Amino acid sequence: MHRPDPPALPGGTVTTAAPSPTDAADSPVLALAGVRVTLGGQAILDGVSLRLRPGGWYGLLGPNGCGKTTLMRVALGLLRPAAGLVSLCGQQPPGRPGTVAASFGPRLLHPRRRAWTEVSLRVRALGGDRRAVHAAWEETGLADTRVRCGDLSLGQAQRLAVVCALAGAPRLVVLDEPTVGLDAAALPWLRERLAAFVAGGGCAWVSSHDLAEVERCADQVTVLHAGRVAYDGPVSTLTGADDALRLRSSQPDLLRTVLVEAGLPHQRYSDGSATVFGRTAVEVGRLLAARSVPLVSMYEERRSLDSSLRDLLAQPVVVPETATPGPAEPMERRTVSAVPGR
């Protein structure tokens, strides 16, 4: 499957994800290839491809109106794309009953139905017994079994919706903005619940504007921009946490000279410090020690997901060369000597 190369990240490093030797054993839960959705002649999504594997926490990010919810609807078979392939657990979506579950918001519940009834119906429909119903009910955090869904607060309804989506342990759970309305006590619950779900082999695909949560929890993120995939890979690569070392020396001129002579990709700052890309702390430390460069500090420079995302969305989206999906390309990591300014 062809995946478009993301644009150059800050630091000049371009990384595309690639199948590892173990991937063959973990066939994707969800595979989209070249998905195109149009509305009134305008492309809402254009050439979107991605893969979600079991045991992963995947984030879906992008500005309002970029097509996140539309993409989720296509993946679940709720919206027919104009072009492209969609495979859910190896089948046409939505697959077998209970294979995939979703929550598109806290207010999409029958308002006059009791919350207990909602939970009970959902769990029973998935083959759960009385104990499973009680366990699910405990997770909602609600005390009154007579309360109706329409009388719940936003946060309570959101938590109820997530509990119902996770009932029956589906293979894929799709959550659209699940943190909306959750209070400080419920956020850790959601975090732990999804972590347990993923640890059990489930795949969570979460669209969210809560970047702190995504940065904390996601294994990989997909960033949509203008209907296309602007980035698809680990959060750490997007934020540059993997390969950015900030150095500060009491002799900044010597530091600069050593870095230039060694040919290390780096960026210098007005205060004399420098950020080196694509090298480990051990490598850089040995080089500086060999050249007797006195170090004041050396640490991994990690940008927030928020600022990384803003920089990414400010760049033009790379259009893939081929329109049709092809075989997956091997991972390649290219570093450039000329580092663009941040």
Added chain:
Amino acid sequence: MAAGTTAALHALHSPPSGPAALAALPALAGLLGALGAGADIRYGSLPAELLLAGGRTRYASRLAAALAVLGAGLGAVSAAAAVLTAVGLATAPPVGGRVEAFFAAGAFAGACWAVLGAGLAIVARGPTGAVASLLAYLLLIEPMLEAAVRPVAATLPGRATAALLAIPPPATLAGGGLRLLAVTLLVAACAHAALLLRDVPVTTG
């Protein structure tokens, strides 16, 4: 009030006597189906229900089956009300001893109209349009069609229901029953096609 009731009963082709509940059965069962099927669309729970069922066809089948059972129950209750009304009025038993056939006819008509109402709700994308369409058809459109196009009057669902639930019951229930079933299946097929072809929204209807 009495004139309006009489007009309504005339429109439903039933005599203004004891079995008024039977005269209202198409509307009541149709409303049951429309509201039951339209709720998921109205409250935005359709995506979750489709995923839970494992597909649109499975969802439609389960929905139709559930509403048919409820409609059948409503029809049986209506038939019981008609019989009890006649007994209470100390008139001659209206069904000539064919009580089982009468109840079966009531249940069948209730099931068909519930599925019809559900189909209308899916086609109309919600309960409001379905309820309006159903009532408009029963009270206005079908009487006008009967007057304008007499040869096809017998095939219309209201007329077929009236023939099925006539008192005393007809010698055979097949005529009206088959015509009503044909219309029901036609509407159900249209609703299924609409459900398959349309995109499913993730907002309230």
